[in-house]
Amino acid sequence: MVRRVAVIGAGAGGLASVKCCLDEGLEPTCFESSEDIGGVWRYTDSTDSRRITVYRSVITNTSKEMSCFSDFPFPEDFPNYLPHSLVLEYLRMYAQHFDLLRHIRFQTTVLSVRKCPDFSTSGRWEVVTESHGVRESHVFDAVMVCTGHYQEPYLPLASFPGVPQHQEPHMGRQPGLRPGLPHGHGQHHPLQLPPGLASPISPCKEDQVSEVQFMVQPHKLWLGLQQKVDFSSCFVGCSGGLYNMKCLILSFGGHFWNSKPSEGNCDHKKSHSRSLPDINTALFSAASSKFKIIINEELPFCLLSGAVVLKPNVKEFTESSAVFEDGTTEENIDVVLFATGYNFSFPFLEESVRGSIHDNRSLYNCVFPPQLEQPTLAIIGLIQLTGSIMVGSEMQARWVTGVFAGWNKLPPPSRMMAEVLKMKPAIKRNPPERENLKMSFISYVDKIAACAGVKPSVLRLLLTDPKLGLAIFFGPCSPYQYRLQGRGSWSGARAAILTQWQRSLRPLRTRVLRDSSSSSWGWSWMCLLALPAALTAAWLCSKYPQAGWSPRL
Numbered sequence: 001m002v003r004r005v006a007v008i009g010a011g012a013g014g015l016a017s018v019k020c021c022l023d024e025g026l027e028p029t030c031f032e033s034s035e036d037i038g039g040v041w042r043y044t045d046s047t048d049s050r051r052i053t054v055y056r057s058v059i060t061n062t063s064k065e066m067s068c069f070s071d072f073p074f075p076e077d078f079p080n081y082l083p084h085s086l087v088l089e090y091l092r093m094y095a096q097h098f099d100l101l102r103h104i105r106f107q108t109t110v111l112s113v114r115k116c117p118d119f120s121t122s123g124r125w126e127v128v129t130e131s132h133g134v135r136e137s138h139v140f141d142a143v144m145v146c147t148g149h150y151q152e153p154y155l156p157l158a159s160f161p162g163v164p165q166h167q168e169p170h171m172g173r174q175p176g177l178r179p180g181l182p183h184g185h186g187q188h189h190p191l192q193l194p195p196g197l198a199s200p201i202s203p204c205k206e207d208q209v210s211e212v213q214f215m216v217q218p219h220k221l222w223l224g225l226q227q228k229v230d231f232s233s234c235f236v237g238c239s240g241g242l243y244n245m246k247c248l249i250l251s252f253g254g255h256f257w258n259s260k261p262s263e264g265n266c267d268h269k270k271s272h273s274r275s276l277p278d279i280n281t282a283l284f285s286a287a288s289s290k291f292k293i294i295i296n297e298e299l300p301f302c303l304l305s306g307a308v309v310l311k312p313n314v315k316e317f318t319e320s321s322a323v324f325e326d327g328t329t330e331e332n333i334d335v336v337l338f339a340t341g342y343n344f345s346f347p348f349l350e351e352s353v354r355g356s357i358h359d360n361r362s363l364y365n366c367v368f369p370p371q372l373e374q375p376t377l378a379i380i381g382l383i384q385l386t387g388s389i390m391v392g393s394e395m396q397a398r399w400v401t402g403v404f405a406g407w408n409k410l411p412p413p414s415r416m417m418a419e420v421l422k423m424k425p426a427i428k429r430n431p432p433e434r435e436n437l438k439m440s441f442i443s444y445v446d447k448i449a450a451c452a453g454v455k456p457s458v459l460r461l462l463l464t465d466p467k468l469g470l471a472i473f474f475g476p477c478s479p480y481q482y483r484l485q486g487r488g489s490w491s492g493a494r495a496a497i498l499t500q501w502q503r504s505l506r507p508l509r510t511r512v513l514r515d516s517s518s519s520s521w522g523w524s525w526m527c528l529l530a531l532p533a534a535l536t537a538a539w540l541c542s543k544y545p546q547a548g549w550s551p552r553l
Contacts, residue, residue, distance in 0.1 A: 002376060002404040003027055006127050006140040008110050008348070011039020013381035013393035014146035015091060016069060018100045020397040021144075023488050024405040029140070030104040031129055037095055037104065038088045040150055052150050052342070054084045065500045067388035069094060070395075070479035071490040076506040107131055113143055113377075114350045123374025142376040142404050144397070149344035149382050156340060162317035163336070190335040191314075191322055192216065213308050214322070214330055344382060353377065361423045365448060366439070367396050370416035375403060387441030391479045395445050398488060399452040407487060408452055442477045454486035471497055 003026060007017045010032035021028035034051055036042055043053045060067060060082045064074035067082075072094050078086055095101050108131040116124040116139060127138045157163050191214045302308040312325045321331045346354050353369055360366040360382045367378050378400040381393040402408035410416065449455035461469035461484075472481050480497045483490035 001406070002123070002141040004029070004140045004142075005401075005404060006031065006110075006113075006125070006138065006143045007146055008113075008143065009039065009146035009148070010037040010104050010106075011146060011148060011381075012041065012091060012390045013148065013397065014039070014144075015095055015100055016390070016394040017144045017146050017380055017397040017401070018103050019069075019094075019098050020394070020401040020488075021404075022098070022100075022103075023398075024401045024407075026401060026404060028103050029138075030100075031108045031110050031127075032104055032106050033109040035106050037101070038091050039148065041084050041087045041091060043084050043088075052153075058084050060087065062388040063504065065478055065504060066476060067390055068479060069390065070483045071488075071493070072097065073480075073496055073503065076503040079507045080504055105129075105131070110348045111135070112350070113145075113348050113353075115352075120373045123376035125376065142378075144378050144380055144400060145346060145349075146380045146393070147344075147346070149384070150342045151345055152343040153338070154341045154343050155338055160314055160317060190214070190337055191330070191333050192337040192339050213302075214311050214333075215308055216311050216314055216324075346379075362420065364410070364416040364420055365399075365451065366444075367400060367448075368410065368416065370413055370420050373413065375410050378403075383444070384438050385441040385444060386439070387445075387477075392441070392445055392448075394479070395448045395452070395482065398454065398482075399448050402452050402487065445477070445479075445482070449482050452486065454482050454488065456481050456484045465494075468494055468497065476500070 005021050005026050005028045007014050007021070007028050007030040010018075010030050014030055014032070015037060018028045018030050034042075040053055043056065043058075044051070045056075063080045064078055064082055065080075068074050068090075074082075074090055075093075078090070082090075108129050110127060110129050112126075112128045114126050114128075116122060116126050118124070123141065125140050125143050127140055127143065129136050129138065299308065303310065311328070311330070315323045315325050317323070317333075317336070320333060321329050322333050322336075323329050346357065349357075353372070356362060356369060356371055357379070360379075362369070363379055363382070364370045366383055367380070368375050369377060369379075378396070380396050380400070381389060383389060383392050383396075385392050399408060403410055411419070446455055456472065458469055458473050461472060463469070468484075475497070478497060478500055480490075480493045480500070483493035
């Protein structure tokens with residue numbers, strides 16, 4: 001019987017895990033190596049710490065309604081897309097509201113997590129921690145690892161001859177995501193290689209004093225620019241209506257939906273740099289790894305103005321210049337920013353467990369190591385979804401704590417191992433691509449919600465509560481819907497779903513307008529409805545005049 005649970009990390013996933021443990025009546029103890037909560041969302045300018053943080057100008061690329069925890073919406077006056085400071089403020093509000101801080105031990109590093117001698121029957125773990133130079137040994141019934149997948153910088157220095165000759169640091173900030181550019185007078189010439197999903201933001205925003213910046217792009221780059229402001233973009237990528245329509249189409253014509261162009265056709269498309277990539281192969285499958293699709297508002301203008309210059313791959317570096325594969329050379333390179341991603345690692349896990357986790361496909365539903373005799377170890381947040389990872393991590397935590405509490409059941413280890421082996425062969429770990437972590441937001445969260453017994457029945461809602469059912473079927477797949485039923489249901493979930501559009505508009509209503517009385521609104525509606533009736537009556541009278549009546553002149 002699981003009672004005491006060790007939670008490693010107090011970021012978004014760790015906080016959700018502590019809260020879910022409390023919801024299930026478990027006793028969590030969270031170990032956080034730093035002095036505060038927030039994980040990567042707690043930005044710092046310090047270059048001394050090994051703690052990884054977001055960069056200074058980061059703004060979320062998923063809206064607040066699609067990124068919140070399922071029973072704790074963002075404040076309605078928060079902007080739809082949030083700077084890191086507001087995300088951290090939200091996490092503090094979450095921890096305070098649910099009284100989570102008293103379960104967290106700060107400045108405590110986990111050194112090792114090993115099976116107890118009786119693990120095959122008890123499933124318990126020995127956890128060794130260190131705080132202020134003092135080591136302690138603890139025994140827990142279960143462990144939730146919530147350290148995420150931004151842990152060790154991936155620096156392919158061997159691929160770039162001449163890098164050691166640079167006198168400036170190879171990574172502007174070690175080890176954070178924000179480049180720390182040199183300070184002083186004059187213009188700088190930074191070089192970024194290569195751009196990934198978020199890295200084009202760095203050359204656009206981080207170095208406002210640069211005369212020109214160079215960005216290496218060795219692959220084909222599809223650059224998208226949003227042409228208009230549309231509130232539906234706040235829910236882009238997470239449309240429940242599109243997903244539900246796809247499910248219906250799959251039910252009646254799955255072969256047509258899943259049909260893909262032939263390999264020759266794909267190769268033909270890829271051979272033309274000006275042709276658009278096929279939507280099936282370029283947007284949703286691992287076959288698109290040769291394409292980089294980036295939606296960025298500022299990069300196109302930086303390219304058009306010459307502030308950012310795209311270059312091919314770097315052949316080698318000299319003391320102050322970079323030589324590219326096309327034979328060109330750029331002089332006076334001050335900083336080389338490696339936007340090459342991060343490796344995940346779990347150095348505190350014993351080798352028998354750590355060695356079997358190559359990527360999230362090595363885990364049952366990307367959470368449980370399938371080879372363990374007892375399912376008392378869970379990896380939270382080792383995913384990269386097309387939506388918010390906070391929502392996915394919370395759903396994982398709800399499922400896992402349900403398993404620990406005995407409400408949710410797992411298949412036997414042999415069956416879980418078979419399910420893992422059915423997955424595609426693991427892609428060789430290549431952090432710039434990160435294809436091995438990518439998954440569809442709706443399909444994955446729905447899958448875990450079904451395992452946890454909290455996935456809503458849209459058909460039943462359409463019959464019993466049509467207004468709510470239609471809002472879920474055609475609206476965004478917001479996290480509140482996973483609190484409508486099952487364990488951990490929230491009484492405010494229905495209202496949160498029906499008012500999510502109003503909360504999206506609320507931050508933009510910053511002016512005080514004259515209030516209109518209800519009577520004036522009533523007269524407006526009456527006039528609006530009476531207008532077509534009056535026009536119709538006038539047309540009928542003009543076409544069919546009554547006998548004995550004529551207008552006076």
